[in-house]
Structures are given as C-alpha cells and as structure tokens.
Amino acid sequence: MKVFKDIMSGDEMLSDSYGEEVDGPFLKAKGAYIMKDTGVAGFECGEEGVEDGVVRVINIVDAFKLQEVPFDKKQYQAHIKGYLQALKAKLEADGKPEAAAELVAQSKSVIAGILGKADELSFYMGENLQENSMVVLVEWDAEGIPTFMYWRHGLVRRSTKVRLSPHPPTVCSCTARCAAAGACLLKTH
Secondary structure: OOOEEEOOOOEEEEHHHHOOOEEOOEEEOOOEEEEEOOOOOOOOOOOOOOOOOOEEEEEHHHHHHEEEEEOOOOHHHHHHHHHHHHHHHHHHHHHOHHHHHHHHHHHHHHHHHHOOOOOOOEEEEEEOOOOOOOEEEEEEOOOOOOEEEEEHHHHHEOOOOOOOOOOOOOOOOOOHHHHOOOOOOOOOO
C-alpha cells in the first residue's frame, strides 16, 4: 500500500486504496460515509435506524485523523499564500525546481476558482494541525459525496506494509459488517 504524507508536517493524509487521480495541481480522491462503532455503550448518533454506539463518519477523515478547520474565504486566502510560498521553497531546497515551477504555474490558474467557491468547500488539515502544512479542500457533489483535493506537490508517497495479526477479525466489504467488526482494518472503504 502507498501512503501519501504531507511533506511539510509529515502527517499521513491519504493512501492509494481510495482511487486517487491527478487533476492539475491536485491529487483527488472520493470519500464515502461509513458507519463506525464507537465502542461507547449508550452513545447515540441521532440518526434514525442507527444503533447505539455507531456514528457516521467520512472514511478518509476517519482513517487519517484529518481535522476540520473553519476557514472562510479571507482566512483560506491568507493560508494558501503562505503555504504555497513555503512549499515552493521546500521543493527548491529539496532539489526539485521543476516541481516548484509547475506548482506556481498550476496554482495560479486555480486559486481564483477556489476562492470563488470557498463558501461551498470544507477544509481539513492533518492530525497535528501544524501551521504552514497542507489544507485539504473538500468539494461536495449534489448527492453529498465528498471529493478530497490535495496539493499534489505537497505530498510524498511512501510504501508501507499492512500488518495484520495472525488471527484478524473478519474484514468485510460492506459497511454494516465493518461497523460490527469495529471498523475496516484495511481501510478499503
């Protein structure tokens, strides 16, 4: 499995099990809602038809412990300016001037569009909420399905080995059984 880390913070942000695709300066991945057992008896989700102790979460947010940040247009504009400058400097310092030039060229063409729809987006950061780290943009389609947009030049891909115990719990491909098992151990959905 390949895991994508934020090169500024080191936070794990995504894995290749979510079907990522490159779109200009972004690496995009579709998220999905899953049901997760909290292990807390008496915890109520508040949704009809959902058992006690089960909550509805977005798979990518849950798997990588992403933290939602409440940016408005001005706050995101201030953050993205500093982030892109820091990322460009990091790429150049790492001996990747072509990647830095590509980042600058591609980001100029999309920033105005992002700022124009900032009120329709959700914003997430890695688990550590480190200043000058990547803010992941989340766009919602008409059916409420989230698309996560990562600044691809700000990610580094690392291979990892999935280690399962010799007798892992049953891991299934449907959210009902994964919720019963506590969560999908392979983070495949």
